Amino acid sequence: MSAQMSPLLSVGAVTVQFDGVTAISDVSFDVNQGELLGLIGPNGAGKTTMLRVITGVVRQTSGSVRLEGRSLEGLPTHLRIRRGLALSQQIVRPFRDMSVIDNVALAAGADKTVSPVKALLHTGRERELKIGRDLLSRLGIERHADESPQIQPMGILKRLELARALALAPKLLLLDEPLAGLNSKEARLLADTITEINRSGTTVVMIEHNLGEVLRICHRLVVLDNGEKIAEGEPEAVMNNATVRAAYLGSGAAAATQATAGDQHAEA
Amino acid sequence: MEYEISLATTMAISVLFALSLNLITGFCGQISLGHAAFLGVGAYTAGMLAKAGVPFLLTLPLAMLVAGALGVIVGFASLRVRADFLAITTMGVGFLFVGIVRQQDALGGEMGISAIPDSGMSKLVFMLFAVAMAAAAALLSAYVRRCWMGRVFSAIAEDEDTVRVMGIDVPRFKLTAFALGTALAGLAGALYAQHLKFIAPDSFGFIESITVLSMVVVGGIGSVIGVTVSAAVLSVLPSWFQVIGTYKLLVYGGLLFLMMRFSPGGMAALVKRIFHPDRWGAK
Amino acid sequence: MLFVELIAQGLIQGSIYALIALGLTLVYGLLRILHVAHAAFFTLGGYIGVMVANQTGSLAAAIVAAMIIAGIGGILVFRLCYQPILHQPPFVPLIASIGLYIAAEELFRIIFGPSGLSYKYAFLQDQVVLFGFLRFKLAEIAVMLGSAVIIGVLSLLQTRTRIGVACQATVSDPQMAESFGISLQKVGDINFFVGSALAAFAGVMVSVLNNMVEPTMGSVPSYKALAIIVLGGLGSVRGTLAAALVLGVVESFGTIYLGHYLDRNAIAFAFLILVLMWRPQGLFART
Numbered sequence: 001m002s003a004q005m006s007p008l009l010s011v012g013a014v015t016v017q018f019d020g021v022t023a024i025s026d027v028s029f030d031v032n033q034g035e036l037l038g039l040i041g042p043n044g045a046g047k048t049t050m051l052r053v054i055t056g057v058v059r060q061t062s063g064s065v066r067l068e069g070r071s072l073e074g075l076p077t078h079l080r081i082r083r084g085l086a087l088s089q090q091i092v093r094p095f096r097d098m099s100v101i102d103n104v105a106l107a108a109g110a111d112k113t114v115s116p117v118k119a120l121l122h123t124g125r126e127r128e129l130k131i132g133r134d135l136l137s138r139l140g141i142e143r144h145a146d147e148s149p150q151i152q153p154m155g156i157l158k159r160l161e162l163a164r165a166l167a168l169a170p171k172l173l174l175l176d177e178p179l180a181g182l183n184s185k186e187a188r189l190l191a192d193t194i195t196e197i198n199r200s201g202t203t204v205v206m207i208e209h210n211l212g213e214v215l216r217i218c219h220r221l222v223v224l225d226n227g228e229k230i231a232e233g234e235p236e237a238v239m240n241n242a243t244v245r246a247a248y249l250g251s252g253a254a255a256a257t258q259a260t261a262g263d264q265h266a267e268a
Numbered sequence: 269m270e271y272e273i274s275l276a277t278t279m280a281i282s283v284l285f286a287l288s289l290n291l292i293t294g295f296c297g298q299i300s301l302g303h304a305a306f307l308g309v310g311a312y313t314a315g316m317l318a319k320a321g322v323p324f325l326l327t328l329p330l331a332m333l334v335a336g337a338l339g340v341i342v343g344f345a346s347l348r349v350r351a352d353f354l355a356i357t358t359m360g361v362g363f364l365f366v367g368i369v370r371q372q373d374a375l376g377g378e379m380g381i382s383a384i385p386d387s388g389m390s391k392l393v394f395m396l397f398a399v400a401m402a403a404a405a406a407l408l409s410a411y412v413r414r415c416w417m418g419r420v421f422s423a424i425a426e427d428e429d430t431v432r433v434m435g436i437d438v439p440r441f442k443l444t445a446f447a448l449g450t451a452l453a454g455l456a457g458a459l460y461a462q463h464l465k466f467i468a469p470d471s472f473g474f475i476e477s478i479t480v481l482s483m484v485v486v487g488g489i490g491s492v493i494g495v496t497v498s499a500a501v502l503s504v505l506p507s508w509f510q511v512i513g514t515y516k517l518l519v520y521g522g523l524l525f526l527m528m529r530f531s532p533g534g535m536a537a538l539v540k541r542i543f544h545p546d547r548w549g550a551k
Numbered sequence: 552m553l554f555v556e557l558i559a560q561g562l563i564q565g566s567i568y569a570l571i572a573l574g575l576t577l578v579y580g581l582l583r584i585l586h587v588a589h590a591a592f593f594t595l596g597g598y599i600g601v602m603v604a605n606q607t608g609s610l611a612a613a614i615v616a617a618m619i620i621a622g623i624g625g626i627l628v629f630r631l632c633y634q635p636i637l638h639q640p641p642f643v644p645l646i647a648s649i650g651l652y653i654a655a656e657e658l659f660r661i662i663f664g665p666s667g668l669s670y671k672y673a674f675l676q677d678q679v680v681l682f683g684f685l686r687f688k689l690a691e692i693a694v695m696l697g698s699a700v701i702i703g704v705l706s707l708l709q710t711r712t713r714i715g716v717a718c719q720a721t722v723s724d725p726q727m728a729e730s731f732g733i734s735l736q737k738v739g740d741i742n743f744f745v746g747s748a749l750a751a752f753a754g755v756m757v758s759v760l761n762n763m764v765e766p767t768m769g770s771v772p773s774y775k776a777l778a779i780i781v782l783g784g785l786g787s788v789r790g791t792l793a794a795a796l797v798l799g800v801v802e803s804f805g806t807i808y809l810g811h812y813l814d815r816n817a818i819a820f821a822f823l824i825l826v827l828m829w830r831p832q833g834l835f836a837r838t
Contacts, residue, residue, distance in 0.1 A: 055433065076437075077432045077433060078432050078433075078434075078435050078436055078437050078438070079435075079437075081432075081433060081434065081435030082435045086433075087433045089430070089433070093427055093429075093430045095422075095423050095426050095427060095430070096426065097422060097426055098422075098423075102419075106419055106420075106423060106434065107434050109416055109419075110434070110435050112416045113416055113419075113420050113434075113435075113436050114437075115437070115440065116417060116440055116441055116444035118416070119415065119416035119417035119419075119420055119441075120412070120415055120416075120417045120444075121415070122415060122416045123411075123414050123415045123416070125416070164434070168434065168435060
């Protein structure tokens with residue numbers, strides 16, 4: 001197999017146990033170059049834990065995670081980010097003491113923040129401000145560039161979070177419930193933006209509860225339930241899968257209420 | 269005149285010391301309740317070296333080196349703990365320093381070190397030298413604020429987990445803040461030893477750590493000008509007014525409390541509020 | 552025999568620490584504040600204890616007065632000093648609290664003089680011998696028994712009464728409790744009252760033990776108590792009790808075997824730092 005054909009990210013037989021409780025059990029999947037992959041499943045399925053394993057916040061008990069064929073084993077989070085990952089967090093956490101543009105510019109200065117010495121020797125940031133402005137206008141929030149994040153509504157903050165992740169120029173963008181906390185119109189618009197980001201060359205993995213948007217924009221789905229992978233494939237095929245239906249319908253009521261709870265959480 | 273010169277020297281050393289803590293606590297958000305230990309490490313290093321015949325100017329970089337190295341060690345420890353745990357750990361470091369020095373006969377034990385040899389500078393020249401060092405520290409602080417390191421520091425102060433997912437090596441930046449801040453404290457300590465010619469463990473205890481913290485807090489955490497002014501004023505207030513001298517701790521304690529209770533941003537925030545009331549309201 | 556004596560001495564010191572640290576834990580659990588000024592109530596308790604005892608000749612009256620006055624003082628500190636700054640970043644109340652404590656210590660010195668006061672009557676100074684070889688002052692036994700009884704009663708109240716359960720719920724999850732209609736104001740008042748009263752009790756007992764109160768008597772216990780609640784895992788009541796006793800014993804052994812290298816405070820903090828390097832979340836924290 002040539003290098004171009006190999007998957008961008010490869011999760012191999014990952015198991016995670018916390019104090020003897022199994023959160024993820026023997027899950028494997030690949031993310032191909034250029035793909036928009038949806039990682040879905042009822043609440044408590046292990047999706048966020050899986051994301052944390054990929055970013056190195058949680059250590060897997062066994063199994064491997066490879067980016068471009070190279071193992072990420074033992075690398076701390078910041079080095080994984082420098083290998084080409086970026087994470088847009090579910091609960092938006094802008095730096096409130098900086099303006100919107102400063103938030104994005106800080107992320108764009110990755111080559112200047114690579115070590116304290118380099119950071120000490122550089123003051124200018126024209127290039128980073130330009131990258132920041134371009135990203136903000138690409139995401140349609142350039143009007144708010146010089147404002148404080150503290151006064152922005154959730155819709156803007158979600159886009160700021162995304163802009164900050166994109167400023168790292170990632171090979172693989174990880175999105176943790178990007179649409180949570182948005183109304184249906186906002187969610188649709190942001191889903192379109194995510195599609196555009198993906199079309200312009202960034203591979204995306206997204207955890208999302210908004211199944212309507214997931215089915216509309218994702219190329220492929222991986223479904224987790226109770227820490228196990230129960231299905232993988234094209235959206236329509238996956239949703240017709242009996243096991244997936246059982247997982248969602250069986251805990252359908254629970255999933256619905258938890259999804260609303262999640263929304264409220266994000267708005268708070 | 270001699271008295272004024274001595275006062276100005278005290279002032280300069282305090283400003284230098286306060287700015288050194290401001291780098292760690294103000295810029296990088298890592299609270300320290302034991303910073304006086306590093307003043308002590310610098311003072312003891314310089315004092316012992318001077319007694320061994322090392323020339324004054326050479327004692328300064330060595331004091332910085334030793335204090336900075338210990339600072340990095342404490343910094344490593346601080347990487348394991350956060351926020352309230354960090355505050356208490358650094359407080360522990362302060363008690364540990366005093367507790368160890370007290371029991372070392374080689375360091376003069378309870379009695380400390382006296383008759384530290386003279387720098388060879390006149391009082392006036394020494395004062396100017398101390399002022400120059402404080403000014404250099406202020407310039408360095410102002411520069412750090414403006415460069416990429418300062419931006420990373422303030423981001424770490426606000427939310428280090430998010431800084432980490434931006435691909436930034438948070439521990440290394442924190443250690444850098446500790447190294448810079450404690451080395452500068454070591455420099456202040458070396459000047460302190462030379463200024464007073466006498467040092468004892470109790471001068472570097474918890475009260476001294478709190479005093480320097482109050483200088484930073486009253487000036488406005490992170491504000492270079494605010495901290496400089498407040499350290500200069502607070503350091504000489506007790507000598508200027510005998511009344512304050514007697515009630516020094518009451519005044520410090522009271523100020524610390526009232527500042528936090530009514531203006532947590534310190535003097536810098538107060539001044540901003542007075543001159544830019546609109547900006548304050550727009551928050 | 553030295554071994555048993557050291558353990559006994561450690562437990563006596565530990566139970567004094569426990570009384571002081573308990574209030575700190577209650578406050579920390581509720582408000583996430585390191586309440587340094589707490590030790591001011593320890594000192595205040597000592598002063599009130601001496602004054603009332605010297606006036607009335609009754610130690611019981613002294614204890615009751617000290618506990619009630621300190622308790623009310625605690626509520627005032629909660630309402631006037633902490634409540635308005637609870638929404639600030641954590642260093643704000645912490646530094647405010649340190650300032651408050653330093654100012655309070657100075658006030659004691661200014662009001663009562665730097666040299667301290669002592670008891671006119673000798674309370675609990677008799678020696679008793681237990682098991683044929685352990686010598687105690689009566690006051691030392693009173694400290695241990697007193698702490699055990701008070702802590703026992705408190706834990707009964709906490710599990711058996713409505714308000715006790717409410718307090719417990721609030722300490723473990725303030726927001727959740729509030730959504731169940733528990734008043735944070737009320738629970739805060741109770742926590743500060745109880746915590747400060749316990750500190751005052753410890754203050755009276757220590758002043759009896761040493762037959763002396765002085766302005767600075769609270770400083771070392773206050774920093775120690777902070778170390779203890781951190782060791783105990785911050786906010787865990789059982790952890791705090793255990794950590795207090797452990798630290799008391801570590802200190803009493805440490806001063807004998809390490810006293811040549813480190814003083815008592817340094818031993819306590821060296822122990823604290825070592826533990827935190829091994830377990831950054833404290834000895835007894837639930838993970």
